[in-house]
Structures are given as structure tokens and as C-alpha cells.
Amino acid sequence: MPERGLPETIVPSPSFREHVQERSGENVCACYQCEKCTNGCPLAFSMDIVPHKVIRAVQLGLKEQVLTSDTIWICASCETCTTRCPNDIDIAHVMDCLRQTARSEGTKASQPQVAVFHDAFLASMRRFGRVHEGEMAVTYALKSGGLKGLLSLSGMGLDMFRKGKVKMLPHRPNREVKDIFRVTERKG
Numbered sequence: 001m002p003e004r005g006l007p008e009t010i011v012p013s014p015s016f017r018e019h020v021q022e023r024s025g026e027n028v029c030a031c032y033q034c035e036k037c038t039n040g041c042p043l044a045f046s047m048d049i050v051p052h053k054v055i056r057a058v059q060l061g062l063k064e065q066v067l068t069s070d071t072i073w074i075c076a077s078c079e080t081c082t083t084r085c086p087n088d089i090d091i092a093h094v095m096d097c098l099r100q101t102a103r104s105e106g107t108k109a110s111q112p113q114v115a116v117f118h119d120a121f122l123a124s125m126r127r128f129g130r131v132h133e134g135e136m137a138v139t140y141a142l143k144s145g146g147l148k149g150l151l152s153l154s155g156m157g158l159d160m161f162r163k164g165k166v167k168m169l170p171h172r173p174n175r176e177v178k179d180i181f182r183v184t185e186r187k188g
């Protein structure tokens with residue numbers, strides 16, 4: 001995928017940078033563009049704005065470019081970037097913060113299926129304290145493709161169930177994780 005260009009004339013806007021730093025707890029200003037995050041990213045080839053340039057865009061306050069980019073939705077949160085950062089910036093956490101900001105502000109995701117998956121994953125975590133794959137897959141299939149989407153995945157789902165890869169019932173709820181969701185929702 002070709003890299004999306006940033007605007008030629010940039011007027012820095014610190015409010016977005018301050019919002020991201022406050023929400024993520026990360027000092028994005030510590031980034032000096034060494035590119036180690038981008039060079040280690042296994043998905044950089046499919047991003048429209050590579051990770052170090054996302055951080056630079058956040059530094060400059062380019063809210064619209066960042067929140068509408070494919071990158072924040074393509075990021076797998078594998079934390080390779082975080083591990084490689086010489087200034088200990090948790091870049092994966094910043095990406096998660098950017099996804100949450102985009103969702104809370106109603107910014108339409110550039111990758112709608114990824115946003116639907118993201119929401120299904122978090123809903124399962126919130127409900128059970130850990131992911132219940134069966135429930136998450138059904139929610140994702142229904143929200144992304146309706147009944148037709150659910151039927152298209154049902155064969156694979158049954159095969160996975162027969163092979164013991166997906167459990168019918170969720171594991172015992174993890175109260176600690178559920179409490180984390182409750183606390184953060186009150187603060188949000």
C-alpha cells in the first residue's frame with residue numbers, strides 16, 4: 001500500500017498532542033524519529049503512515065490525519081515497536097489510545113471490519129474478563145455481515161468447535177479484568 005502523504009503546510013496544534021499524552025501516559029515528545037519502531041514493525045508494509053511518522057504527526061497535532069489513517073487500525077499491538085524504542089515510548093499503547101480516541105469521537109474507521117472486530121473483542125473482554133472466542137466470533141460476524149456473514153463463517157466455526165479450538169461456554173469470569181473496565185469507564 002502506498003504511503004499516504006502528510007500536508008505540505010503544517011501548523012502545529014499542541015492540544016491533540018497533549019490529549020494523547022494525557023490519555024496514554026506516554027511522552028510522545030521524547031521521540032526523535034530514529035525509525036526503529038517502523039523498521040521493526042511487521043505490518044509497516046501495509047500502513048499508509050508508518051509508526052514513527054504517526055508519532056511525529058501526533059507531536060505536530062495532526063489529529064485528522066492520524067485518526068483517519070489506516071495505520072491505527074492495522075497495528076496488531078504486537079509491541080515490537082515498544083520493545084525497540086530507545087526512549088521507552090510505549091508506541092503500541094499510543095496506537096491503542098488513538099483507536100479509542102477515534103471511536104469516542106465518532107471518527108469513521110478507515111478499516112471498518114477492523115473496527116468491528118476491535119469492538120467485538122473489547123465487548124467480550126468487558127463481559128467475561130477474558131475473550132470468549134465463540135461469542136466474539138458470532139458478534140463480529142453479525143455486526144460485519146449480518147445473518148449472511150454469520151452463515152458464511154458457521155462451517156469454519158463448527159469445524160473449530162469439533163476440534164476443540166473453540167469452547168461453547170466461556171471460562172469462569174475474571175473479576176479483576178472486569179473491574180478494570182468498570183474503573184476506566186467511570187474515568188472516561
